Amino acid sequence: MKAAIVGATGYGGIELIRLLHNHPDIESMTVFSSSQEGKQMAQSYPHVTGIVELTLEDIEPQNLKKHDVVFLSTPPGVSAELSAALNGAVRVIDLSGDLRLKDADTYCRWYGRESAPDALLQEAVYGLTEWHREEVRTAGLLSNPGCYATTVLTGILPLIQEQAADAGNLIIDAKSGTTGAGRSPSAVTHFSEMNDNLKIYKVNEHKHTPEIEQELSRFSGKEAPVTFSPHLVPMTRGIMATMYAPLPPGWKGKDLENLFEQCYQNSPFVRIRKDGALPFTKEVYGTNYCDIGFTVDERTGRATIVSVTDNLMKGASGQAVQNMNLMFGFPETKGLDYIPIYP
Numbered sequence: 001m002k003a004a005i006v007g008a009t010g011y012g013g014i015e016l017i018r019l020l021h022n023h024p025d026i027e028s029m030t031v032f033s034s035s036q037e038g039k040q041m042a043q044s045y046p047h048v049t050g051i052v053e054l055t056l057e058d059i060e061p062q063n064l065k066k067h068d069v070v071f072l073s074t075p076p077g078v079s080a081e082l083s084a085a086l087n088g089a090v091r092v093i094d095l096s097g098d099l100r101l102k103d104a105d106t107y108c109r110w111y112g113r114e115s116a117p118d119a120l121l122q123e124a125v126y127g128l129t130e131w132h133r134e135e136v137r138t139a140g141l142l143s144n145p146g147c148y149a150t151t152v153l154t155g156i157l158p159l160i161q162e163q164a165a166d167a168g169n170l171i172i173d174a175k176s177g178t179t180g181a182g183r184s185p186s187a188v189t190h191f192s193e194m195n196d197n198l199k200i201y202k203v204n205e206h207k208h209t210p211e212i213e214q215e216l217s218r219f220s221g222k223e224a225p226v227t228f229s230p231h232l233v234p235m236t237r238g239i240m241a242t243m244y245a246p247l248p249p250g251w252k253g254k255d256l257e258n259l260f261e262q263c264y265q266n267s268p269f270v271r272i273r274k275d276g277a278l279p280f281t282k283e284v285y286g287t288n289y290c291d292i293g294f295t296v297d298e299r300t301g302r303a304t305i306v307s308v309t310d311n312l313m314k315g316a317s318g319q320a321v322q323n324m325n326l327m328f329g330f331p332e333t334k335g336l337d338y339i340p341i342y343p
Contacts, residue, residue, distance in 0.1 A: 147315025
């Protein structure tokens with residue numbers, strides 16, 4: 001197979017290169033950039049010197065159509081334009097937020113810009129792999145979920161589907177490493193601002209909020225407004241989402257364990273902790289795993305669910321490759337069978 005990566009100089013792009021370089025069914029990669037055409041990848045990322053000898057090309061839809069799969073790791077607005085220009089000529093996996101929301105008005109409200117055409121929004125399959133496998137297999141245009149949304153939804157949807165938790169009564173406390181903010185430096189992620197610091201940001205206005213609510217509504221059958229509070233922590237990779245959900249009377253930790261194990265028994269990248277053990281971000285570092293643990297406070301009748309991912313892997317490029325595998329009939333784990341980097 002021939003793969004194209006548009007936006008290859010961002011963190012999502014270089015992670016795709018790392019994964020596809022070792023994927024046994026990828027014969028060749030072509031990398032594209034709107035700002036660094038003609039440069040070698042090693043000029044932008046010296047750690048690939050002597051390993052990845054690729055030259056960045058200018059973005060031209062006709063050249064993209066020569067590939068089997070195109071990954072769009074681009075800023076808002078760009079993916080929508082390119083997806084429309086490609087017009088089904090090649091299978092597309094979009095890592096931006098352009099196609100995640102089905103309602104154009106919701107997109108405009110949360111992103112502050114015009115949405116993609118409605119036909120494109122309806123065509124795009126939301127690629128939360130474990131919950132949309134059959135749709136993913138036949139997708140020609142796939143919208144890869146956001147990192148927070150992946151971590152939260154993987155951790156809470158078993159309860160929502162079972163109607164064991166009220167989708168509109170969730171409190172979500174999430175913390176991410178700084179790569180989630182992208183490679184471009186800013187006052188928020190500057191070392192002196194971020195080191196030895198913990199920041200809450202975009203409270204009640206983070207763009208992954210409507211994405212989470214959309215999927216909760218889909219599986220609960222009703223409106224599902226959530227309280228979602230994201231934080232930045234002084235580490236490079238990783239997300240921990242801690243969720244609080246009231247349970248029906250009589251539920252215990254073992255009930256959750258049984259439910260989650262049954263739900264994810266055929267999901268190789270979701271690992272369930274037992275007996276109240278809770279996961280840490282370091283335990284999924286550099287991999288496509290989502291680890292989930294939980295406890296039940298019988299005094300309050302409330303469950304605490306902890307879900308962790310690597311935001312650049314399961315939260316972005318890893319899940320994109322997992323979706324590619326399904327779309328092309330490969331084993332789900334192909335090219336992704338990494339042991340976490342620890343310590």
